[in-house]
Amino acid sequence: MRKQNETKSGRTYGGLTQEQRKAARYKQFLEAGLEVFGTSGFRSATVRQLCRQAKLTDRYFYEAFGSLELLLIAVYKCQMDIIQERVITAITEVLPSQDIQHIADVGLTTFFTGLEDPRIAQVCMVELEGVSLDVSDLYHSYINNFADTFSSMAGLFYPSWKIADDEWKILGISLVGAMRQAATYWLLSNYAMDKKALVKATAKIFLGLIEHIDKEQATMLST
Amino acid sequence: MRKQNETKSGRTYGGLTQEQRKAARYKQFLEAGLEVFGTSGFRSATVRQLCRQAKLTDRYFYEAFGSLELLLIAVYKCQMDIIQERVITAITEVLPSQDIQHIADVGLTTFFTGLEDPRIAQVCMVELEGVSLDVSDLYHSYINNFADTFSSMAGLFYPSWKIADDEWKILGISLVGAMRQAATYWLLSNYAMDKKALVKATAKIFLGLIEHIDKEQATMLST
DNA sequence: TGTATTTGACAACAAGCGTCGTCAGAAGTA
DNA sequence: TACTTCTGACGACGCTTGTTGTCAAATACA
Numbered sequence: 422m423r424k425q426n427e428t429k430s431g432r433t434y435g436g437l438t439q440e441q442r443k444a445a446r447y448k449q450f451l452e453a454g455l456e457v458f459g460t461s462g463f464r465s466a467t468v469r470q471l472c473r474q475a476k477l478t479d480r481y482f483y484e485a486f487g488s489l490e491l492l493l494i495a496v497y498k499c500q501m502d503i504i505q506e507r508v509i510t511a512i513t514e515v516l517p518s519q520d521i522q523h524i525a526d527v528g529l530t531t532f533f534t535g536l537e538d539p540r541i542a543q544v545c546m547v548e549l550e551g552v553s554l555d556v557s558d559l560y561h562s563y564i565n566n567f568a569d570t571f572s573s574m575a576g577l578f579y580p581s582w583k584i585a586d587d588e589w590k591i592l593g594i595s596l597v598g599a600m601r602q603a604a605t606y607w608l609l610s611n612y613a614m615d616k617k618a619l620v621k622a623t624a625k626i627f628l629g630l631i632e633h634i635d636k637e638q639a640t641m642l643s644t
Numbered sequence: 645m646r647k648q649n650e651t652k653s654g655r656t657y658g659g660l661t662q663e664q665r666k667a668a669r670y671k672q673f674l675e676a677g678l679e680v681f682g683t684s685g686f687r688s689a690t691v692r693q694l695c696r697q698a699k700l701t702d703r704y705f706y707e708a709f710g711s712l713e714l715l716l717i718a719v720y721k722c723q724m725d726i727i728q729e730r731v732i733t734a735i736t737e738v739l740p741s742q743d744i745q746h747i748a749d750v751g752l753t754t755f756f757t758g759l760e761d762p763r764i765a766q767v768c769m770v771e772l773e774g775v776s777l778d779v780s781d782l783y784h785s786y787i788n789n790f791a792d793t794f795s796s797m798a799g800l801f802y803p804s805w806k807i808a809d810d811e812w813k814i815l816g817i818s819l820v821g822a823m824r825q826a827a828t829y830w831l832l833s834n835y836a837m838d839k840k841a842l843v844k845a846t847a848k849i850f851l852g853l854i855e856h857i858d859k860e861q862a863t864m865l866s867t
Numbered sequence: 868t869g870t871a872t873t874t875g876a877c878a879a880c881a882a883g884c885g886t887c888g889t890c891a892g893a894a895g896t897a
Numbered sequence: 898t899a900c901t902t903c904t905g906a907c908g909a910c911g912c913t914t915g916t917t918g919t920c921a922a923a924t925a926c927a
Binding site for chain 1: 685686687770771773774775776780784787810811813814815817818819820821822823824825826828829832837841842844845846848849851852853854855856857859860
């Protein structure tokens, strides 16, 4: 008997190895997904439309993702990770200034800058709502993560504050919601208003909350 | 020639006039829509499923709404109008107290109370996102409306404040976003935390913002 | 150069859904 | 009671979509 499956698969093609080609196709689908989901929306997206946009055959779509939902998840993760990473590095850069106002400004500016591409804003702010349970879970795990970042940063700046974890959670989630709604409003207005105005307004919510809690903690301590 | 369409339509049936029956079916579909959209979600809803839930024939669905999208809009409007009306009346009742803290508490409590039914919360907080342009427009017109309510109430309480309309808009929208995200979090946690805790936390955001602006306006005035 | 692999275009198939028509029975009306 | 209208159950048609298979052209390798 000779070996079965003696096919020599995995050779190079177009000057690229199999892995390189796979990776390239993966990226093409990510790009196409951002374009399609970000303009036509996920609900009206079809496999055929997506493959046309990616300039790839259907078969490769199934090889790379298997379903539109998984592609949506991949696109979202990809974009959100970029934004999150940018925000965190931007904030850590100005962290030594100890200037809360400045830190809030920088963080929010970075956030809104990441959403200046309407397709990214559409996918990251609105398209993930109400797709499926899996997508919903992913979505809210990211929101939770963002919210927790706020709490831990506040704990760093105001170590004396005594606030229950539950309350931190609600506060962080609410702040994320404020940012999200502002960004969505910006997107729907076709970016009519200045980014600086957006940052200025949302920063007031952050700073107001901080000041409010600070005052509250002071009175709590004095009693 | 004798008259065409001489059919005597519109007679009573089951003890109800035609209008009463139509209204009853309309209501049945609204109820079924809330149930289906609020549990399975709009994306997976079908006409057949909906009619089964409403215990009515397909034909009446087309007579009453014509499309799932129009039904979704009707369900949303119906529920949001109820909530909005409750919030406004609750607030106007405690308005004479001039106690901002109390007013915020009452308003937020009424809001979250209106979302204690998970189906209502699902439809009003998450299902409308990313359905279609029409639905999106409606959705954000309601959000805008809510946001404007905040601005006008603040203008009533703090007539001396000088704040541009654009900024009010962003602030109001962001506050709505905060409430929305908190409510969604509540829903997804299966209403794990106490409503009072939710109100307490979100009220801090409102009060903090008010105090922040008040301080800012004072310093603006003194310069 | 000849052969095997990779690729892209496209057809085919089944499934799900919106939508409309039919038809028998229930309920009202003359 | 005889006739008309209303109602509900059900099937049929057409369209769209996901998914798989086919086949010829392009590319790499021995």
